Amino acid sequence: MIDQILQFLLTGVTVGATYALVALGFAIIYNASDVVNFAQGEFVMMGAMSAIALTAGDGLPMWLSLPLAVLITIGIGLLLQRFAIAPARGASVVTTIIITIGASIFLRGVALLLWGKDIFALPSFSGEQPIHIGQATLLPQNLWVMGGAGVMVLGVHWFFNHTTPGKAILACSCNRTAAQLVGINVGMMMLIAYGLSAFLGAMAGILVTPITFTSYDAGVMLGLKGFSAAILGGMGNPMGAVAGGLLLGLIESLAAGLISSGYKDAIGFIILLLVLFFRPSGLFGRTSAERV
Amino acid sequence: MKRLGGFWLLTALVVLLPIIFPDNYYVTVVAVAAGLHAILAVGLNLLMGYAGQISLGHAAFFGIGAYTSAILTTRFGWSPWPAMAAGLGLTGIIAFLMARPILRLKGHYLAMATLGLGIIVHIILVQAEELTGGPDGLGGIPDLSIFGWQVNSDLRWYFVIGTTMLLVVWLALNVIASRSGRALRALHGSEVAAEMMGVNTAATKTGVFVLAAIIASLAGSLFSHQQTFISPDSFSFFFSIELVTMVVLGGMASTYGAVFGAIVLTFLPELLVVFEDYEVMIFGAILMLMMIFLPQGLFVGLQELLARSWRKKALIATDAQGGKHDAA
Numbered sequence: 167m168i169d170q171i172l173q174f175l176l177t178g179v180t181v182g183a184t185y186a187l188v189a190l191g192f193a194i195i196y197n198a199s200d201v202v203n204f205a206q207g208e209f210v211m212m213g214a215m216s217a218i219a220l221t222a223g224d225g226l227p228m229w230l231s232l233p234l235a236v237l238i239t240i241g242i243g244l245l246l247q248r249f250a251i252a253p254a255r256g257a258s259v260v261t262t263i264i265i266t267i268g269a270s271i272f273l274r275g276v277a278l279l280l281w282g283k284d285i286f287a288l289p290s291f292s293g294e295q296p297i298h299i300g301q302a303t304l305l306p307q308n309l310w311v312m313g314g315a316g317v318m319v320l321g322v323h324w325f326f327n328h329t330t331p332g333k334a335i336l337a338c339s340c341n342r343t344a345a346q347l348v349g350i351n352v353g354m355m356m357l358i359a360y361g362l363s364a365f366l367g368a369m370a371g372i373l374v375t376p377i378t379f380t381s382y383d384a385g386v387m388l389g390l391k392g393f394s395a396a397i398l399g400g401m402g403n404p405m406g407a408v409a410g411g412l413l414l415g416l417i418e419s420l421a422a423g424l425i426s427s428g429y430k431d432a433i434g435f436i437i438l439l440l441v442l443f444f445r446p447s448g449l450f451g452r453t454s455a456e457r458v
Numbered sequence: 459m460k461r462l463g464g465f466w467l468l469t470a471l472v473v474l475l476p477i478i479f480p481d482n483y484y485v486t487v488v489a490v491a492a493g494l495h496a497i498l499a500v501g502l503n504l505l506m507g508y509a510g511q512i513s514l515g516h517a518a519f520f521g522i523g524a525y526t527s528a529i530l531t532t533r534f535g536w537s538p539w540p541a542m543a544a545g546l547g548l549t550g551i552i553a554f555l556m557a558r559p560i561l562r563l564k565g566h567y568l569a570m571a572t573l574g575l576g577i578i579v580h581i582i583l584v585q586a587e588e589l590t591g592g593p594d595g596l597g598g599i600p601d602l603s604i605f606g607w608q609v610n611s612d613l614r615w616y617f618v619i620g621t622t623m624l625l626v627v628w629l630a631l632n633v634i635a636s637r638s639g640r641a642l643r644a645l646h647g648s649e650v651a652a653e654m655m656g657v658n659t660a661a662t663k664t665g666v667f668v669l670a671a672i673i674a675s676l677a678g679s680l681f682s683h684q685q686t687f688i689s690p691d692s693f694s695f696f697f698s699i700e701l702v703t704m705v706v707l708g709g710m711a712s713t714y715g716a717v718f719g720a721i722v723l724t725f726l727p728e729l730l731v732v733f734e735d736y737e738v739m740i741f742g743a744i745l746m747l748m749m750i751f752l753p754q755g756l757f758v759g760l761q762e763l764l765a766r767s768w769r770k771k772a773l774i775a776t777d778a779q780g781g782k783h784d785a786a
Contacts, residue, residue, distance in 0.1 A: 202566050250746050257753040259565055260512055264706055267699055268745030275739025390577070390695070397570040432581040435574040442571050443559040 169301030174423040175416065176299070180308045180377070182415020183315035184210075187370035188392025189399065189407035190322060191363035196401055197339040198359035201251060201262045205270040206367055207389020208277075211382065213239040213368025214375040215277055218286045228289070236368045242273070243364025244357055252356065270389065277382035288375040307376045314373045318366060319408050325362075326404070335359050387431075394438050400451020409450060414438075464714050465628060472620040476613060486612035488728055490684070493619040494677050495720035497626045499704040500713055501673030504630055506702070507711035508639070509666045510646035511561060512569050515576025516701050519671040521583055521693030522549050523678025528596045528688055529589060538602050542679040546672050553671035557664040576698045583690040595689025602683040615684050622680060623717075626673055630713045633669070642666055646711075707748060709755025718757040 188206055195203045216238045220231035250265055257265075291310050296303040326332040335355045337345040346352050370388075371380065378384075391414060399410025414434055422430035441449060472493075479485045502516050526545030530536040536544075560571050583590050590596060602609045602618070609618050633639050641662045644652035653659050682688050700723060708719025726744065730737045752759040 196566075202569070250750060254750045254753060257749070258710075259569075260506070260702065260706055260710070261749050261753045263512075263569065264703055265746050265749045267703070268742050268749060270742070272739055272742030272746060275736070275742050278738055279735050386695075390573070393570060394574070397567060401566055426585075428585045429581065432578045432585075435578050435581075439559075439571055439574050439578075442563060442567055446563050446567060448567075 170423065171420075172300060173302040174419045176302055176304055176308065178416035178419030179412065180311050180374075180415070181419060182412035183311050184370050184374045184378075184388070184411075185391050185395045185415050186408040186411030187315050187318060187366045188388055189395035189411040190319065190404055191366040192392050192396040193399075193401065193404040193407040194322070194335075194359050194363045194366075196396070197404070198335050199247075199251060199339075199356055200259075201266065202259075202393065203246075203363070204263060204266040204389060204393070205246060205273060205385075206363065206392055207385030207387070208270045208273040209239050209243060209364045209367025209385070210371035210388050211277060211380060211385035212242055212273060212371070214288065214371035214380040214384070215281055215286065215382070217372050218288055218375070218380070219281065221288070228291075232372055235372060236365060239368035239371075240361045240364045243360040243367075246364075247357055247360035251360070252353070270385065274382055274385070281382060283382060285379050285381045286375075287379045288372065290376040305377065307373075311373045311377070314369065318369060319405075322362070322366070322404065331355065331358055391434075394434065397448055398438055398441060400448030403448075403450050406448060406450030410448070413449075462628075462631065465624075465631060468627065468714070468717065469624055472624060476616055480613075484725070484728070486616055488724060490612065490616050490619050492721045492724035493616075493623045494681055494684075495701070495704060495724050496623050496717045497619075497677040497680075498674055498701050499708070499716040499720040500623075500626050500630050501670040501677075502701050503705045503708075503710070503713060503716040504633065504642070504673075505666050505670040506705050507709075507716070508634060508642045508646060509663060511663060511667070512565075512572070512702070513670075513698075514569050514573035514695075514702060515579070515698050516572075516670070516674055517693045517695070517697040518576040518579035519549050519553065519674035520678040520681070520697070521579055521690070522552065523675030524682040524688050524693070525583060525590055525596070525678075526675075527679040528599050528682045531600055532596060532598050533589075538600060538679075538683060542676070545675050545679050549671050549675035550668055553668045554664065557667040558660070561660075561663045561667060573695065573698070577695055580690055580694050583693060590690070593690060595687055597687040599682050599686045599688070601686070602680075609683070619680060619684070622676070626676075627713055627717065634713070638662060638665065643711075703745065707756055709758025709761075712755070712758050712761075715755055715757035719755070722756065 188210060191206050191209065192203060195201055195206070213235055217232055217235035220226050220234055221228060225231060226234070246266075246269055250269055251262070254262060254265055290305070290307045292306045294305065296305055297309075298304075324332075326336055334345065334350045335358060337348070337350055338352050338355045342352055345355075392411070395411035395414045396407040397410070398414060399406030399408070401407075417437055418430045418434045421433040425433065445451075475485050475489065498516065498520060502513065505511050505513055523542075523545040526548055527538065527541045530541035530544060531538055556575060560568065560575070563571050584593050586592075604618075607614075609615055634642070641652065641657045644655065644657055645659045645662060649659050681692070704719035704723045705716050706719070707722060708715030708717065727737070727741065730740055733740055748756060754762070
């Protein structure tokens with residue numbers, strides 16, 4: 167039993183690390199521009215898919231194709247901000263939600279056109295030899311996911327607290343006009359935020375695809391999970407989003423193992439609803455919701 | 459009378475369409491789907507457009523209505539009407555119980571909670587196989603009959619759904635013009651101010667949430683008898699999003715806008731079929747472009763555009779008259 171639970175925990179942390187990266191992307195865009203980006207999951211899919219397309223057959227070697235795939239996804243993020251989000255500035259919450267949903271359908275359509283409905287995999291980075299911890303097993307790729315996510319989360323934390331562009335983005339999210347008045351190029355900061363968010367999505371996709379595989383519509387559920395994780399942690403708090411992602415991954419993995427694999431997503435959402443009912447602004451968010 | 463002018467126009471359209479184009483696929487099949495979508499969108503618009511409460515899980519109530527009707531008629535031998543009533547009751551109770559904790563939330567948290575509710579219901583529909591038939595769906599749902607009149611052809615369904623849609627539109631127009639409608643719009647403007655004026659915001663929000671859910675449940679029951687076969691795919695997250703899009707596309711806080719959005723979004727994929735592989739991509743692009751350039755919605759946007767050009771013409775006309783006057 168203990169070994170089984172250990173196994174669930176290891177799986178949960180791996181899945182949770184992916185959710186955490188997607189949630190972090192959500193939180194960054196939300197903080198910078200007040201937009202819930204429903205195309206976040208498509209960044210993950212696009213990163214993974216373009217990496218696969220570039221390495222397929224006699225394509226490029228991994229060390230070249232992976233960075234290229236990340237660059238392509240960042241490009242998509244920048245285009246999204248420049249041509250879909252920026253022109254609609256000042257629109258209502260619902261309008262921006264529909265714009266990003268439109269973008270996510272568009273990107274899915276592009277992927278469907280380019281790669282069809284097949285399921286693709288990426289080779290593992292360092293072999294498939296399982297590592298044993300007691301009775302539980304772990305693939306080397308799981309370590310890549312956990313380690314990669316950890317490094318990126320620390321990197322983002324450092325970026326927002328110790329670099330000028332990071333602090334400038336935070337300033338924009340506090341007060342756009344004031345940020346502009348002190349000479350911050352708000353437009354540029356928005357581009358950086360979307361680029362960073364796309365980067366995190368692409369990295370999540372590339373790291374996890376050797377384990378979970380991917381297809382043109384793989385981004386939908388990941389996007390929803392990322393959004394749930396970000397809400398669970400408290401939307402305004404990037405590190406809360408990371409914690410929310412890990413927590414959601416663990417809950418799902420334990421629910422799948424101990425209760426029912428068919429209902430694991432439902433259990434995740436039920437816990438999310440309960441959290442919202444009792445702490446309307448998430449676990450680590452500031453309390454701001456009103457009581458009815 | 460003036461308030462209902464658009465309503466009579468809509469009625470005339472519903473009656474005349476099948477007379478002008480009998481046996482037309484777009485009238486007897488696509489328009490029936492559009493009518494169902496319009497019922498859903500008009501209900502959702504009461505909640506979103508007027509009360510300002512976003513819901514990304516409205517397909518859940520549509521699904522609960524559809525499955526209650528389907529399960530009670532096929533597995534328990536109920537006749538369609540009591541089954542439909544049971545669906546409305548069940549949806550009403552669930553919506554009432556969920557309303558308070560959910561509507562306490564604001565903005566993105568409200569969006570997430572309603573989205574979660576929708577996904578939970580969808581998962582239950584897929585997983586509770588012994589009751590719902592699981593992902594394979596549930597078939598053999600009987601026809602509806604109204605005082606012995608069997609609703610068993612496309613054209614008859616067209617009239618049943620057309621009539622129901624008109625009734626729902628009429629109901630919505632009246633709700634909005636009533637005292638509770640003013641309360642709704644007041645709390646959309648400012649909840650605090652509405653409360654200060656003596657509006658019981660909690661009760662008003664709960665009421666409109668339940669009403670929108672019951673309307674969706676009604677549409678679900680009709681859908682299930684019309685299709686005679688249903689599967690969870692029709693009640694997924696995507697359908698909730700489609701409904702929200704209909705409301706926003708038409709223009710929030712406009713009942714006719716919601717009808718218009720439902721019609722556009724039902725016909726658009728039919729028209730895009732000619733693009734084959736490009737269909738999904740073009741659909742996404744159209745959605746983005748419309749929201750970027752007409753964020754107030756197609757119907758409302760066009761209305762404003764027309765009003766502006768009329769005003770201009772009227773202005774020019776009066777100017778010309780004024781000119782003559784001076785000359786005289």
